[in-house]
Amino acid sequence: MDPQTGCSQNQPGLKLPAGPVSDEIPPDLAGLVRFAKLDEIIALSRANSLWPLTFGLACCAIEMMASGMARWDLSRFGAEVFRPSPRQADLMIVAGTVNKKMAPAIKTLYDQMPEPKWVIAMGNCAISGGPFVYPGQYAVVEGVDKLFPVDVYVPGCPPRPEALIEGILELEEKLTGTRRWPRVETQ
Amino acid sequence: MLLTKEQALARSTHSVGGPNETFVLNLGPQHPATHGVLRVKLTMDGEFIQRAEPVCGYIHRMHEKMGENRNYSQFLPNTSRLDYLSAMQYTHAWVGVVEKACKIEVPERAEYIRVITSELNRIASHLVGWGAWVMDLGGFTPILYAFDDREKILDLLEGICGARLTFCYYRFGGVVNDVDAAFLQGTKDFVPYMRERMKMYKKLVTGNIILRKRIEGIGMISQDMCRRYGACGPVLRGSGIQHDVRRAEPYSIYHKFDYEIPVYHECDSMARYLVRMDEIEQSLRIIEQALATFPEGPFVNPKVPKFVKVPAGDYTYATEAARGRFMVRLVADGSDTPYRVKLRTPCLANLSLFEEACAGMLLPDALAFMGSLDLVIPDIDR
Amino acid sequence: MSSSPTAEQLHAEFAALYPPAPVAEKPAPAPEPAPVAPAATPDASGAPVAPAPKPAAPKAPVGPILQTEPPFGATAVDFAARGFHLDLSIPAADVVSVAERLYRHEFSLDTMTGVDWMKLNQMEVVYDFVHFTTNLHVVVRCRVPRDNPELATISSVFQGALWHERETHDFFGIRFLGHPNLVPFLLPEDATYHPLRKDFAGASD
Numbered sequence: 026m027d028p029q030t031g032c033s034q035n036q037p038g039l040k041l042p043a044g045p046v047s048d049e050i051p052p053d054l055a056g057l058v059r060f061a062k063l064d065e066i067i068a069l070s071r072a073n074s075l076w077p078l079t080f081g082l083a084c085c086a087i088e089m090m091a092s093g094m095a096r097w098d099l100s101r102f103g104a105e106v107f108r109p110s111p112r113q114a115d116l117m118i119v120a121g122t123v124n125k126k127m128a129p130a131i132k133t134l135y136d137q138m139p140e141p142k143w144v145i146a147m148g149n150c151a152i153s154g155g156p157f158v159y160p161g162q163y164a165v166v167e168g169v170d171k172l173f174p175v176d177v178y179v180p181g182c183p184p185r186p187e188a189l190i191e192g193i194l195e196l197e198e199k200l201t202g203t204r205r206w207p208r209v210e211t212q
Numbered sequence: 213m214l215l216t217k218e219q220a221l222a223r224s225t226h227s228v229g230g231p232n233e234t235f236v237l238n239l240g241p242q243h244p245a246t247h248g249v250l251r252v253k254l255t256m257d258g259e260f261i262q263r264a265e266p267v268c269g270y271i272h273r274m275h276e277k278m279g280e281n282r283n284y285s286q287f288l289p290n291t292s293r294l295d296y297l298s299a300m301q302y303t304h305a306w307v308g309v310v311e312k313a314c315k316i317e318v319p320e321r322a323e324y325i326r327v328i329t330s331e332l333n334r335i336a337s338h339l340v341g342w343g344a345w346v347m348d349l350g351g352f353t354p355i356l357y358a359f360d361d362r363e364k365i366l367d368l369l370e371g372i373c374g375a376r377l378t379f380c381y382y383r384f385g386g387v388v389n390d391v392d393a394a395f396l397q398g399t400k401d402f403v404p405y406m407r408e409r410m411k412m413y414k415k416l417v418t419g420n421i422i423l424r425k426r427i428e429g430i431g432m433i434s435q436d437m438c439r440r441y442g443a444c445g446p447v448l449r450g451s452g453i454q455h456d457v458r459r460a461e462p463y464s465i466y467h468k469f470d471y472e473i474p475v476y477h478e479c480d481s482m483a484r485y486l487v488r489m490d491e492i493e494q495s496l497r498i499i500e501q502a503l504a505t506f507p508e509g510p511f512v513n514p515k516v517p518k519f520v521k522v523p524a525g526d527y528t529y530a531t532e533a534a535r536g537r538f539m540v541r542l543v544a545d546g547s548d549t550p551y552r553v554k555l556r557t558p559c560l561a562n563l564s565l566f567e568e569a570c571a572g573m574l575l576p577d578a579l580a581f582m583g584s585l586d587l588v589i590p591d592i593d594r
Numbered sequence: 595m596s597s598s599p600t601a602e603q604l605h606a607e608f609a610a611l612y613p614p615a616p617v618a619e620k621p622a623p624a625p626e627p628a629p630v631a632p633a634a635t636p637d638a639s640g641a642p643v644a645p646a647p648k649p650a651a652p653k654a655p656v657g658p659i660l661q662t663e664p665p666f667g668a669t670a671v672d673f674a675a676r677g678f679h680l681d682l683s684i685p686a687a688d689v690v691s692v693a694e695r696l697y698r699h700e701f702s703l704d705t706m707t708g709v710d711w712m713k714l715n716q717m718e719v720v721y722d723f724v725h726f727t728t729n730l731h732v733v734v735r736c737r738v739p740r741d742n743p744e745l746a747t748i749s750s751v752f753q754g755a756l757w758h759e760r761e762t763h764d765f766f767g768i769r770f771l772g773h774p775n776l777v778p779f780l781l782p783e784d785a786t787y788h789p790l791r792k793d794f795a796g797a798s799d
Contacts, residue, residue: 079244083271083590084296084378086248087340094359109244122590126782127249127270130241156289157273159281161796163789164274164781183296183377268757269780276765277789312677439702439726441754453726460729461673528677528722528731541722543709552790556705556722564757593780 065201071115071141072197072205078114079107080134082121085148085183089120097186102205104193111137116196118189119175122150122157123166135173143199145192146175149182156182217260217572234262237575241270245348245579248589250563254575261578264570266563272593279553284310284520285384287553292378294557295591297340298534299379300326300333307382308463309529309540313522314384321509322386323465328399328502329369329381330464330531331495335406336365337534338488345485345583346417349426354417361409368398384520386512400503403496410493418489427481431581433569434479441565444558445536446491447585449475450483457532469501481584488586519548535559535586559591598728599699601670601679608668608682608692671733678722678731686719686736686745693721693748696732701725703752706759708766710740712792717743717768743768765790 050058081089092099099105108114111134123131135144146169149155154167169175176199179192198204240251249270255263275290291306292299304326311318343358366376372395373381373388381387417423433443433451448455454475458466474490476483522544530539536558543552562585570578599607669681684692693703704722711718721734738745747770749755759770760779767788770776778785788794 078242080242081248083248083273084293087296087377090344091359091363094363095356096360096363111242122271122273124270124272126272127241130249130270134242156293157278159278161794162274163277163787163794163796164272185376269778269782272780274789280790309677312675439697439700440752442703442705442724442752448726455726455729460726525676526720527675528733530677537704537724539704539722541705541707541720552707552709554705554707554720560757561705561754564754568753 068200068202072200073103074106075102075104075116075143075193075196076106076108076114077104077116077118078111078134078138079109080117080120082119082123082127083150085120085151088183088186089118089147089189092186092189097190099190099193102190102193102197111135112139114138115142116145117142118145118147119151119169120147120183122155123169123172124164125166126164128166128172131169132172143176143196144169144173145177145179145189145196146170147179147181147189147192148184149180152178152180217257220258220260233257241267245582246589247344247583247587250587250589250592252566254578256575259574261570261573261575264567264578266566268560268563268589268592270593271590273590275555275594276553279550279555281549283548284522284550285518287550288383289378289380292380293590294555294594295533295535295538295559295588296378297337297588298333299377300330300381301531301533302538303380303382304330304464305529305531305533305538305540307384308531309527309542310384310520310522312529313525313527313542313544314520316385316516316520317513318385319510319513320465320507321390322511322513324502324506325387325391325511326382326464327466327469328391328499328506329372329379329387331498331502332365332369332399332402333379334495334534335492336362338492339365341534341586342413342417342485342488345586346423348583349423349580351417351420351423354413357409357413357416361406364402364405368395368402371395371398383512383516385516386510388512390511396503396506399499403500403503406492406496410489413489418486424482426577426580427485427584428478429480429482430577431481431569431573431584432479433565437565437568441568442561443536443565444561445532445534446484446487447536447562449473449487450481450485450584451479452477457530457537461530463529463531466498468505469498471497471501481581484584484586521546521548522550530556533558535588535591536562555594557591557594559585559587559589563587563592598725599730600728601730604699604730604732605668605670605680607695608680612667612682612684673731678733680730680732682732682734684734684736686738689719689721689734689736690746690748690751692734693751696723696734697751699725700727701730701732703748703754703758704731706755706762708762708768708790710766710790710792711737712740715740717766719745719762719768721748738768744771745769746771747773749773764788767791 091097093105117135146152151169154165157165158167177192177196179188181188194206234255234257237254237256239254240246241249251267253265253267254261275294278290279287291302294302339358339362343355346354369379370376372391373379435451435453438448438451438453452475454473456473459473471494474487476486524544524546526543528539528541530537538558539556541554542550545551570581666683671678671681673679701723704724706721709718716737717740718735718737723732747759757779759773760776762768763776764779764781765788
């Protein structure tokens, strides 16, 4: 980098004006150039390439698979790269019932995922134990948020693929602060 | 060239611990090839399996206990969450056992609807099993086609019962909603469409040399083994035993239709694959015949009380689900709550022979074999 | 011995082995009035091989509930009404020999399970057998005392029972003597509770 011009020495590049660098974008470049904090750019990148963990528990996993398939096509939102290893994933979609035998394993999976990481609790079982909760029940963990923090809850038994996609859009909004797609208002 | 275990061992004598060194490999409960939360503890001798011990219970959901503390209708949603891929047949067994015990009449139209929806569900289930299995073996494309066709079935079923997966459509004495003209027309159109697709699937996958080399001769299950473990469904029919609950103990109105029970005698994974593919075609045949003679009339018996009380005694009722024989054993005490519900699930029986069948097998072959059993893990753990 | 018996042949064979208790005897007071005595039911390790008479008279009926023992011996059942052809109530000591007999007839083990008859202080173990060519269904039951539920494993005959027995042990605490690996199957590895017992009051943790 040429300390005088701020340009790479291999390329001629633009000469920066002398004096303090301004935050103002020249009017003729306003349509092309945006300034942003690095954090925001990273958040935008993360939001557009969420890598979920291939991790199905029960019925909801089939709808999660369906979301990745041709009709619902999760790859429109950059979230179709299901990784079999938690080391490569940054999003855990808990799709199904977590029981007490499974809880240590799922906690380990969560701990194995590198930061930053997010969790979507998909379906009523992952939210609260769903239909399997009754007084005196002996097997089901009543909500995966008893094990680790959850970012987005997607209700349904099982949720439709649209619901999961909406959950992913919601997570994107949580990351970037803006919504990628206009919200569909219900009457 | 595939080595036998002895040949491979003879070559590996220079390894660190000698030929008798084994190690334990843990597979699951989170592993993409186990289709859920199955865990297998493998004792490995190099790449060969000495012992494979499935460990179950990671999705045990107390279905049998729940049967004892809720009334007969309240248990209906549970039945569709056992093997969620063939929810219709499972619900059918539950309503069937109550109807048998209480001697509830089912209108003919309702029986026709049950047969059509059950068979549609069977096709959808086989498509998922087929696609996921071929994906395990390394071919990603077929599952995209399979889910595409499956969505067509789900659209039809969603139109009549509102659910895409865990249908809770049958009720004691009938079904919850009548079918409409759109469903009947859609199903009628689906049959020739699916037949065309089956031709394409055969070209794409069945004749594929890579697939055949992976699954032919792999995972042999003898007839005696089937008997000792109680194997059922396509696993049984791939071993040359022509047993199908629809034919053996005709329930509903299956005796009215003309269809074949596909059976293959090779006893290997390919035989089970072919049984499933043939079953899709037979299901289409049943649907076609049912549509041709589809009767008018009520879709539910209006005289069924809201809270059924089952006379004391024990009853069993079996249906042929997509993965095999699903049986409900109901012990009733005369009240509106079951005394004991036993759910005999096909995947438990089919997986229980895994340990014996894959001793001495190569690890990748064992995964191909596991795919041929077409497991649904919540069905095992209940 | 034919490998594909008809329902009648099977019934005759087992009725000869386990003659049903005479009907006239029923209203008469039972010879053993103490139903709690564990010796009333032959336990699996014990010697009594000969079909014992009905072990204990049922208590006074407790409400409308089905709280009586099934009739001892072989009973032909209407398949259309109940879903099986032959109902076989046997002493727990004979379960392996009956399983072997059914295996020789080419029956397959369909499933097995337990039922907790708390008010009778008994556990019932129910085996379902199915025949793949004749489509016959045989239900084999045996009752064991509830405070010491033990009987022999049939996993040497039907290996499918390995898992079913582990599951039954999980749910009811019934011990299967001779089972090679009777550890929790569906419950966590360290589970000590038996949730399908009628007096189960929730897991401790």
